[in-house]
Every structure is written in structure tokens, then in C-alpha cells.
Amino acid sequence: MITPKEHFHGSDLEKIEAVYGIKKEDITSFSANVNPLGVSPLLRSTLASHIDAITSYPDREYTSLRECIAAYTGTDASQVIVGNGSTELISLFIQIEHPKKAMILGPTYSEYEREISLGGGTTLYYPLREKDDFVLDVDDFTAHLNESIDLLVLCNPNNPTSSCINRTDMRRILDICKQYDIFVMVDETYVEFADNMDEITAVPLTHYYNNIIILRGTSKFFAAPGLRLGYAISGNQDLIKSINTRKNPWTINSLAVIAGELMFTDEEYIQQTKSLISSERARIYEIFKNHPDFKPYKPSGNFMLLKILREDITSADLFDKAIRKNMMIRDCSTFPFLDNKYIRFCFMMPEMNDKLIDCLLSK
Template sequence: MIRHTDHFHGSDLEKIETVYGIKKDEITSFSANVNPLGVSPLLRKTLSDKIDVITSYPDREYQTLRKRIANYAGCEASQIIVGNGSTELISLFIQIKHPQKALIIGPTYSEYEREISLGGGTSLYYPLKEEEDFNINVEDFITHLHEGIDLLVICNPNNPTSTSISNRQLRLILDSCKQHDIFVMIDETYVEFADNMDEINSIPLTYYYNNLIILRGISKFFAAPGLRLGYAITGNLDLIKEINKRKNPWTINSLAEVAGTIMFTDKDYIAATKQLISSERARIYDALKKETKLYPYKPSANFILVKIKKDHLTSQDIFDAAIRKHLMIRDCSTFPFLSNKYFRFCFMQPEKNDELLDCILETLHDNSNFIGDRKCMM
């Protein structure tokens, strides 16, 4: 029997195999937040032809890759640092800035606090309020900024709430941070999925603020977490020099380097991804809004946070019901400020989304003794 303390990340499929006796290849992960279209067709078609690149070292400066990212992201190549996933770049940034006290907007991804702690700092949280649908109240938030804070961490769109902060709001925050000498790190892992990307994309702000660094990667939108390619964008050239000094050479392997030069040019794939996520996001949100025993929070990213309003039904129960059907959602009870009434799932292909919706609604309206009597599939 699964314990209530057992929670699973989107990459924990091996643990699912052990606990539930379900082969990982048979599980559809609605927890990993990865593009359901899979790898870019252009990348799939052309990468094998470039296999011989592994016989040579990559370019230490990754000039071609940085130019390709700059064209895609709308910035200068000189503003870009590439790394072995965004996690490496977060670590390098923390090592250089050594924030003693960071403010994190939560609930959010736990890796920020972990990296800050490893760097010897402590983290405080500014909690997004449920009564405001986890949207930020900028006027109130700014009153919590002061000289005792070294670093502000924002995930935009935020994981797991799927809410976002507009450029207009970010300007107010950055202005206040500038006054208090606070550096701002914005994680834009999910920004490419947003319908309002132009309104929340903070890259243009790097031309006006030197206390800003933006993190992105290819794990989610380009469905390539195994390539471990991330990039950071900042207008602070001194910070770029410091990070490059500390970086180990060739942290990105040759295949990841050449893959990066290909995938950002696959315009058909990018457009198809945006269209699929946009339509499914609207459809699923509308369907969930009709259920009085659920409360979906309006999503900006490729996933949605949902609150259970039925007594005695928990996120663990929803997880159990879904995994029995080989569908894996995210129990959000381990996120700061969230209880066992919250769960999250990403948008997949329509037929799979329908399968999960049916499962959730069946569990919601099931009055049998299933709830609280969790028996794992064997």
C-alpha cells in the first residue's frame, strides 16, 4: 500500500514501477509538463546525419548555438550563456552572487531554495494568495522588498499555479528591486507555451535592467530533457564574464550543441505546439469550470492547477485513481502553501486529455468505498 508521504515527480517513473507494479513504458505522464508532440520532426530527421560531430570537441564559445538562440529569443548573442540545463546555470549564478537572503514567490519549484541553501543562503517566501487565484498583487508585493534581500526569484509562468506576471507588473517590481539593490532571477521555462507570451516575455527588459537574469531551456517546450541544454539571458555583461570564468569547458556535448542549432528553426513544430496547447488549455479549463466540486485556476502555461472541493477526497486519491489507469498526475500537497486538496496536470493530445478528464470526474462522483482504501495494482 502506498504511504501518504510518497510523492512522485514527473521523472519518477521507475519508482512508480516499484510501488504500483506498472511498467514505466505504459504510463502517460501528465506530471512532467513536456510537449506531447515529442521531439521536433526536423531534429529527428537531421540529427542522425550529424552523428560524426561526437568525434570532435564542441566550440568552447558555442558561437553558432548562441547566435541561433539569439535569433529565436530576440536578443543579442552576447547576452546569452549556455549550460548543461538551467540547473547548472542556477548553480553558477548562486555561486557568483552568494545571496544571503532570497525572496521566492511561491508556491513554486523547490530547486531554487535548494540551490540557495547549498550556496549558504536562506530563503523567504512571498505566498501568492488563493483568494486572488494565485495571481500576484504587485502593490502588496513591493511593500515586502527591502535592503535585507539580495535576490528575488520568480517563475513566470509559475509552476505549479500556471499563473503569470505581465511585463508592466515586472517593470514595477524591477524598479523597486533596483532601489533596494536586489538582483532578480526569472525562470521562463514555460513562457513559450503561453498565449500571452508577448505580454510576459521578459527578455526585452534585459535592455533596461542590469539586475535581471532570465533562465530558459529545451526540456519542456522542445521535449528534450535528456539533452540537458539550458540558456540564460542577461544585459549584465560583467555577470556573463563571471559565469563564463567559473563554467567548466564543454558542459554541453556535441550532439546537444548541434541539436540546439536545429530545433530552434523548426517553425512548423513551434506553431503546431502553440496551437495544440492553446486549444486544449481552453477546452479543458472550460470543462473543469463546469464541475462544482472542482476549482481550476486559469492557466497560462501548458498545465493547470486544480483544487478539490469535495470533502474527504484528496489529491492522493485522484493520483491513485489516475495511476491505476496508467495516467500520472502531480499531487501538489508537497508544494509550499498547498494542501492535499490540490493537483496539477499538463495538457497532452486530446484523446489522452479526455481519458484523464473521465478518470478525474469518475473519481469525483464515485461514492463507493474506493476513497481511503488504496490498493496498488500488482
């Protein structure tokens, strides 16, 4: 078995190519968590016929794009900020809030801690517990909040656990955070994949709370990571003004604006995606739920976390086994609070899912 010198991100296909000698074009990435339908046919044809848009600057205020996002999310355009991917907005928000001490639910995406550290802040993790199937114990969690914390970061649904916090519990968290003057950043990158999205998304709460900002993007659900189109929603107009003042003009190009305005109104593609992920998520969860070698954690996103129950197999073993069959999964041993007994994979088209299942379950 090749032992990689580093763990691979879902976008690290060039590194995989170098280590394993497999052409990146031949790899199916179950690690990137991207919609398996790819770019919608409507978007593909529309962009091709609007290439002349790059000869003009986009609207500096991105008014039409923000109105499309507002209609899609059920909010007001005045509460929407757009950016060059959600990572730009995370960075700008951290720079403005400049948190000295942040709390993050872990295990989760590492970029939050990195941005906080770059801003000179420190990070405290609250661990989601395996004994609770990585579902947040809201009572215990809120008991750990105090006035020394000035920022709380929540990924909802969470990556890599695929667990979620419903809006009723989010309101309880926001109420406690309000008492301690804690701002809450919620990353909803995967919420559109959830069957119960309307019970999870915190967007409606932005009308009542000014201590919350919600981040989303088009990389995962709309299969457009290279487009670099992200957005944030907040009812805090002072924060929105500060971000817009600090943000560089025209960070979103003209083609991305056209794509965004189309994406959020492409109902056929949106419904096809939700239907595909919903059926595959339920089917695959049941398969692993009934297998003695694995413990799956009930997923809300378009990916699932698995615990390996066999003592003679590690996450690196399964990564190696899958990649040799041109399928890339995520070895989760580098996530906080996880070890070499956890893997994560996203849901692809049914036939590819079947190939991965056969690979993982074969002796």
C-alpha cells in the same frame, strides 16, 4: 489504496513502477509538463545523420548556438549564456551572487530554495494567495521588498499555479528591486507555451536593466529533457563574464549543439506546439470551470492547477485513481502553501486528455 512513502516527481517513473507494479513504458506522465508532441521529426532525422559530430569538440564559445538562441528570443548573442540545462546555470548564478537572503514567490519549484541553501543563504517566501487565484498582487508584494533581501526569484509562468506576471508589472518589480539593490532571477521555462508570451517574457527588459537574469531550457517546450540544453539571458556583462569564467568548458556536447541550432529555427514544430497547447488549455479549463467538484486556476503554461472541492477526496486519492489507469498526475500537497486538496496536470494529446478528464470526473 497504496499510500506512497514519498511524492513523485514527473521523472520518477521507475519509482512508480516499483510501488505500483506498472511498467514505466505504460505510464502517461501528466506530471512532467513536457510537450506531448515529443521530439520534432526534423530534429530526429537530423541528429541521426550527424552522429559523426561526437568525434570533434564543440566550439568552446558556442557562437553559432548562441546566435540561434539570440535570434529566437529577440536579443543579442552577447547576452546569451548556454549551459548543461538551466539547473547548471541556476547553480552557477547562485554561487556567483552568493545571496544571503532571498525571496521566492511560492508555491513554486523547490530547486531554487535548495540551491540558495547550498550556497549558505536563507529563503523567505512571499505566498501567492488562493483568494487572488494565485495571481500576484504587485502592490502588496513590492511593499514587502527591502534592503535586507539581495535576490528575488520568480518563475514566470509559475509552477505549479500556471499564473503569470506581465511585463508591465515585471518592470515595476525591477524598479523597486533596483532601489534596494536586489538582483532578480526569472525562470521562463514555460513562457513559450503562453498565448500572450509577448506580454509576459522579460527578455526585452534585459536591454534596460542590469539586475535581471532570465533562465530557459529545451526540456519542456522542445520535449528534450535528456538533451540537457539550457540558456540564460542577461544584459549584465560582468555577470555573464563571471559565469563563463566559472563554467566548465564544453558542458554542452556536439549533438546538443546541433539539436539546439535546429530547434530554435523549427517553425513548423513551434507553431504546432503552440496551437495544440492553446486549444487544449482553453477546452480543459472550461470543462473544469463548469464542474462543481473542482476549481481550476486560469493557466498560462502547458499545465493547470486544480483545487478539489469535495470534502471526501484528497490529492492522494486522485493520484492513486489516475495511476491505476496508467496516468500520472502531480499531487501538490508537498508544495509550500498548498495542501492535500490540490493537483496539477499538463496538457497532452486530446485523446489522452479526455481519458484523464473522464478519470478525474468519474464518481
